[in-house]
Amino acid sequence: MPFQRAFHWLFAQDAIIAAVVFGLVVLVLTGSLLLSRRRRRRGQGPSNRTEANKLEISYVAALLGVAVFLMITSVIANSQDFPDPPEPALRVQVIAYQWCWRFHYEGQPVTVTGQCEGGPLPVLVLPVGRPVELDVTSTDVVHAFWVPHLRVKMNAYPGHTNSLTVTLSHAGRWIGRCAQLCGLYHYEMDFYVQAESPAAFGRFLRARGGTPAGVAR
Ligand SMILES: [Cu+2]
Numbered sequence: 001m002p003f004q005r006a007f008h009w010l011f012a013q014d015a016i017i018a019a020v021v022f023g024l025v026v027l028v029l030t031g032s033l034l035l036s037r038r039r040r041r042r043g044q045g046p047s048n049r050t051e052a053n054k055l056e057i058s059y060v061a062a063l064l065g066v067a068v069f070l071m072i073t074s075v076i077a078n079s080q081d082f083p084d085p086p087e088p089a090l091r092v093q094v095i096a097y098q099w100c101w102r103f104h105y106e107g108q109p110v111t112v113t114g115q116c117e118g119g120p121l122p123v124l125v126l127p128v129g130r131p132v133e134l135d136v137t138s139t140d141v142v143h144a145f146w147v148p149h150l151r152v153k154m155n156a157y158p159g160h161t162n163s164l165t166v167t168l169s170h171a172g173r174w175i176g177r178c179a180q181l182c183g184l185y186h187y188e189m190d191f192y193v194q195a196e197s198p199a200a201f202g203r204f205l206r207a208r209g210g211t212p213a214g215v216a217r
Contacts, residue, residue: 004151006077013073017066085165088133089215092124096136096143096156096178099185106135108210116188123192124176127215128168129200137161146179147193153179168195 036046091106100116114122126132136145138156146153148168154162167188178189202212 003077003080006098010073010077014070021066055198063081077172085133086131086167088165089130090127091133091135092126093161094124094134094136094145096138096145096182096189098140098183099178099189100143101189101191105205105210108205108208110205110208111212114191116190117185121191123173124198125193125194125196125201125204126166127167127198128171128195130198130215131165131167133163133165135161135163139181142180143182143189144179145176147176148176149174150193155180164165168193171197 031088039046046072092133093102093104093106095102096103101122101124102111102115103122104111112122112124114120116122134145134154136154136156137160138158140158142158143156144153145156150166150168152164152166154164156162173192173194176191176193179184180186182189198212199216205215
């Protein structure tokens with residue numbers, strides 16, 4: 001998923017800019033304090049200068065430059081967020097509800113859920129290397145499907161389906177959360193995404209009465 005890399009770099013870039021701006025602010029503040037102390041020691045009063053147009057214009061120009069740069073790089077990263085998706089090998093309905101998740105493998109008699117309050121958490125099992133379309137919806141209020149490590153996030157609206165296609169590059173298990181405050185037990189709406197080899201995924205489907213044609217090959 002190239003957008004993972006795009007967002008990784010965007011975050012790194014923004015963090016560096018924020019650190020530099022913070023450093024400059026601390027530097028200017030410390031410099032001003034030292035200068036004013038020196039003036040006081042020399043018996044000079046505070047400066048009564050009311051304008052510093054050159055400095056102010058430079059400040060505005062620098063701010064504008066940084067803002068435009070951040071905007072352009074964000075737009076570029078966002079344009080990579082939802083590239084034309086490949087034809088999915090599998091579609092999974094991701095259904096959010098107060099306060100847990102249900103995953104239905106479309107065309108299969110397979111629905112997975114779990115117990116968000118106290119566990120075991122629901123596990124979304126997916127095959128490695130196969131494009132999977134996630135059709136995200138909700139049965140009650142607005143939730144958000146979020147897998148921080150995979151940089152995957154999609155709002156879940158009642159009466160509407162948002163789709164995104166993911167292709168997981170390697171086997172693993174990652175925590176997922178609800179990223180939209182949705183009520184009292186919002187904080188418990190955790191789940192796992194578990195990527196398995198296509199063969200293991202085929203076994204997972206077969207064990208639940210499904211047929212892994214087209215996925216487990
Ligand atoms: Cu929530």
